[in-house]
Amino acid sequence: MTPPSAAALQTLKSAAGTGGWTDDPAEIAPWLTEWRNRWQGHTPLMLTPRSTEEAARLVAICAEHRVAITPQGGDTGLVGGQIPYGEVLLSTRKLRAIRDVTPLDDAMTVEAGVTLLEAQQAAAAADRLFPLSLAAEGTATIGGVVSTNAGGTAVIRYGVMRDLVLGLEAVLPDGQIFHGLKRLRKDNTGYDLKQLLIGAEGTLGVVTAATVKLFPVMRSRATAMVGLETPAAAIDLLARAKAETGGGVEAFELMKRIGMGFVLANIPDTPEPLDSTPPWYVLIELVSGEPGAADAAMERLLTHAFETGLITDAAISQNDAQRAAFWKVREEQSAAQKPEGGGWKHDVSVPVSRIADFLEEATTAVERFHPGARVSAFGHVGDGNMHYDVLCPLGGDLPAFLARWAEGSQIVHDIVARYDGSISAEHGLGRLKTEEARRYKSPLEIAAMQGIRAAFDPNRIMNPGVLF
Known part of the structure; x- marks a missing residue:
């Protein structure tokens, strides 16, 4: 796609009207990079329509002049799909109703x-x-x-x-x-x-x-942090929680001790959630429409888990502040990695029954490939989605480590594929994984996706650097 002509840009500015566009580099700059700072884009023009009709007029002009567009929402994506590389940036953040x-x-x-x-x-x-x-x-x-x-x-x-x-x-x-x-x-x-x-x-x-x-709105909610020895124990505990509640499990989040350590060290005001320091943690949230039912179910679940050796420690939140503290250590897992240096990031999914096998096999393979690499795994056990992050060894050569990202990620993703998993569970492909996905998609799937895209967008003006 060639850069937009001066005439096309002027037509877009006129159609967008006052307050609907900017080409000021200082105003655009915050929207040209993403949270991990891996992608740094550029655009000649940012459009900010205030209605669907305005957006339609602007897209129609882009179509007429074959001007490529990168749509963007809140710029929280982690795979670079929202970052323009010469395309016009069309932000939807003023569509506020x-x-x-x-x-x-x-x-x-x-x-x-x-x-x-x-x-x-x-x-x-x-x-x-x-x-x-x-x-x-x-x-x-x-x-x-x-x-x-x-x-x-x-x-x-x-x-x-x-x-x-x-x-x-x-x-x-x-x-x-x-x-x-x-x-x-x-x-x-x-x-x-x-x-x-x-x-x-x-x-x-x-x-x-x-x-x-x-x-x-659920009238009863119970939240607990539990300690376990292995991911396999977490999978068994999840099955038990489902059976105990009949569908009342709302969250079931697994975290490795190393990631918990990063949060405690790098995020202010985050105390240890348990008296012990187990190898693995699970944050559990149960809900019910019946007042008090979730608390009773959590008590039964944890009592049985202690008796059968599934868990080694547990704490049930007693108030909103303690619940928020439990959630904080989960939600800050990614942010807590930043001070530790760069890493290879993976957003993958495998069948729930294979999570423990995947974690063991992938970690063994990664540590063999790059001795000293620090694996921090966390994520949504209930749907098989793990954020499998590999950080540079302490005191290691960070540029050399990051240079091995593609090779190291292929090791992880090949294991995911063998377990019939996905190399992108919830972040999308974006610019980061589009080409890599060709390795794991069948020719039939790729051709079908290309055919659909061509039917909608024969000139490929919409986010041209993303997907097939």
């Missing part, structure tokens, strides 16, 4: 620039729950989490974003608006176009609004 909340339909329609936290708060104001929750929820936007099919900590009970979207509104690559904002649970009238847009990372259009599912 909560259009409606309809408790009787258990549905809510919000625009793409509404943050995940704001969506949760709007649902709570109507005595409903919007369950998607992740560490970046204060800045991650609805458009972004739809486009990347985000998961988060409550997938085990409520599913990923794909499961939570009832309808979508989006601007397609030719500037037409797809009006698909429905509240229906059932619509069996052919291809489900919204499902193509979910997880497409902005390659098939710009999501401008979504109708999402809401749920009843």
